Amino acid sequence: MKPVTFNHAIQLAVLRIGVALTVLAKIWVEFDQLDMLFSQHGIIQEVLTKPLDISYVISLPKVIDFFGIQNEHLFLTSLYTVFGLAACFLLLGFQTKISAFICLLIHLMVFNGYNLLAFGFDGFLFSLLFYTLIFPVEKVFSFDRLIKGSTEVIAPDRLNLYLRVLQIHLCIVYFTAGFSKFGGQEWMNGTAIWKAINQPQFYTELTPFVKSLASYPWISAVLTWGTLTIELFFPFLIWIRWGKMQASLLIGVIIMHVFIAAVMGLQMFAWIMIVFDLSAFGGVLFRKPNLRFLAIFDRKSNTYEEKISGLNGCRN
Template structure:
């Protein structure tokens, strides 16, 4: 019975223990806001070609794969046209709204409401043009979802500065644990999926990836020398599987947490530079740093605080 109570207490402390460490909230809000803003700025010159009625892929074709009940950007445009609002005006309002909401999130001015509105707008754009979507878009949606759950504008925010509010105190541990478990599961099953096939073990997937039409366009690295050293390609594939499938085990274990965080971030930097998947890599790096980098710094702060209290307490006892 005692062992069961002790186990229950550990579970309860893990999910609900008050966490006074809040730096990760400001980092996550600002970093994700900047990444989403930069991603949208990159799409902005081609916005009409992707989302208008004259898009590269006709809206009729893309709507075939979209449920009727789902609100998409094309449906919003059609609805506003019935009210006398032209498509060009809707396009302009959408661009200004998207950028404004990103700035509100970055500055911390009612970031939860801004994240909710931006999530609705982002999903409407994403689901209405699914042919143009890739991993970064889905992780953008999930990032905005966590910004809705987190009270990210309670610290280092424009809202507090304008209204003179003091940082609020709320238990953010349950949402933080949900976020940490989410990223751990995502990496594990991503690694497991790679491990079940043979393409990652023999390096075939790596070789194909670095020779995709959109890959290696910025640095233009010559990878032809890898033909004579094929074992390096296999080694990269093995490393990717190991980093991902072992992520839940080594990232939670304190002695290896910092090392595995470095391996994971390095992997995404390599993906960004070689495959040119900058925004996907940026979001994943932000997720990793948000969830586990500040765990280390918080641990050090607590330890140093305990040592300081002990150092101040012992002399008083001796002196008395």
């Protein structure tokens, strides 16, 4: 069995590295505010979280109660320190499965315990952490592979299965997002983007500039209908192997998320979606890897390259 070629297997490395960087960014943002966010005397009191608690799921408040932890500050600081170390190990691909499990467990405890503070970003991070745990991400660009000197490879049909799961999940996400918007008055009349950027919670340094542009009705309509079109038709057009259709569509989706990050201040959400996009379909950006810098990593036969391309469903 020949090893999977670089430009396809690297999507698993993108998944692992992207998720690890996301966790580190989350820790960086939250570390100085742990007591305010997650202690029993924080901004979300127990009287609000208790009615939402589900008895059979693990959560941070349950762990604190079960062990009778008195010094919440020390506990939360220690927990997030472990969280950060596990994310660093995951980034390097060292003890990858254990690191991914620790990251998933801690994120799950926080996510379950404080769902009033949870957003779409947290749900997507949970999904990608789960995929990082169950997929063989340690076999690509990892210290685990380097230390073990392993020659074990990912079978083409297995790689196809892993990528197909990511691809179908992503397509469902975009289609449901677009379908939920379709028919809405603001999305149909082209004012949704204009109204979104005028909400105070989405203000950034670029907002005034974009607002000045979007004040022209046709620009607001283009941005609104463009977003709706991408979300609705991405799940179908991304499978069409015609010209540069796939690569152009993927770049368009990434630009959409960059716009969301820059104009609406949703950087973490935009980042996790870009990681999701590249993990699922990043291979379409490399048409002829053996003729480019990827050749230093991939010296396998063109015949095998064609076989993998066919399995992946993405023309490279």
